[in-house]
Amino acid sequence: MDIKKIVAIAALALLVIISFNYYSSAKSEKNRAARIAETEVLRDQLAKTESDKTKQAEVEQQRLEFEAMPEKAQQIIIAKASVPQPEIEYQSFNFEKEDRAKLDEIMGRWGDASSIASRTSRIALPAVVKDMQSIKRELDKLSVTPCLTKAQANLMAAMESEITMYLRFMSDSKADISGDMLEVYRAQEQYYLIIKRCTD
Numbered sequence: 001m002d003i004k005k006i007v008a009i010a011a012l013a014l015l016v017i018i019s020f021n022y023y024s025s026a027k028s029e030k031n032r033a034a035r036i037a038e039t040e041v042l043r044d045q046l047a048k049t050e051s052d053k054t055k056q057a058e059v060e061q062q063r064l065e066f067e068a069m070p071e072k073a074q075q076i077i078i079a080k081a082s083v084p085q086p087e088i089e090y091q092s093f094n095f096e097k098e099d100r101a102k103l104d105e106i107m108g109r110w111g112d113a114s115s116i117a118s119r120t121s122r123i124a125l126p127a128v129v130k131d132m133q134s135i136k137r138e139l140d141k142l143s144v145t146p147c148l149t150k151a152q153a154n155l156m157a158a159m160e161s162e163i164t165m166y167l168r169f170m171s172d173s174k175a176d177i178s179g180d181m182l183e184v185y186r187a188q189e190q191y192y193l194i195i196k197r198c199t200d
Contacts, residue, residue, distance in 0.1 A: 065150065065190075065194070066150075068190060069150070069153070069154055069157070069187070069190050070154070070157050070161070070183050070186050070187045070190070072156075072157035072160055072161065072183065072187070073150075073153045073154040073156070073157035073187055073190065074153075076153040076156050076157060077149065077150060077153045080149060080153065095145050096145045096147060096148060096198055096199050097199055099144040099145050099148050100148065100195060100198070100199045102142060102144070103139075103142070103144065103148065103151060103152060103155065103195065106135060106138060106139050106142070106155075107155060107191075109135055110132070110135050110139075110155075110159060113128065113131050113132045113135060114132070114162060116128055117129065117132065117162075117166055122169065122170055122173060125166055125169070125170050126170065128166075129163060129166050129167065129170070132159065132162070132163055132166070133163060135159070136156060136159040136160065136163065139152065139155060139156055139159065140156060145198070147194075147197075147198040148194070148195070148198050148199075150190075150194050151190075151191050151194040151195045151198065154187045154188070154190040154191040154194065155187070155188075155191045157183070157187040158183070158184045158187035158188045158191065161180045161181075161183035161184045161187065162180070162184045164180050165177040165180035165181060165184070168180065
């Protein structure tokens with residue numbers, strides 16, 4: 001065999017090896033890109049599943065929280081939800097702190113009025129109850145962040161039950177007000193739980 005044929009065969013073999021290596025490398029790169037794409041799809045699916053689980057847990061927690069509230073508070077929340085609210089974006093945690101301060105201030109005045117009412121005679125109660133109704137109306141007009149709306153509703157329910165209790169007592173000194181008192185405590189308990197969750 002002459003030298004030219006040997007060189008041609010060697011060149012052809014070299015070309016076949018280079019082509020095979022290039023093909024293998026391209027195929028390997030294509031397979032790698034496909035694996036990366038599959039991994040990304042799986043990652044996205046896992047993230048979506050985790051997000052869905054988190055949303056479900058939040059919805060369940062809100063449902064349980066709502067069911068734990070007194071019926072009056074539930075009715076207030078449903079009534080407020082049916083009225084279109086202005087589009088306000090609460091991007092800062094400070095909004096909730098500020099709204100909590102407003103609620104705390106009203107709660108403080110309510111506590112004072114309640115304390116006075118508990119020590120007032122039946123004859124003098126109408127003036128005190130009128131002040132309590134005025135504080136309740138002020139609370140009703142207050143706009144708070146979405147998280148604190150439930151706290152506001154529970155505080156309103158507590159106020160409503162306490163006012164009803166004093167109105168019953170004013171009309172009949174022997175009236176059974178124990179149910180109203182339980183409603184007051186239950187609504188106030190929910191108020192403090194929600195306030196803590198939203199702002200602590």
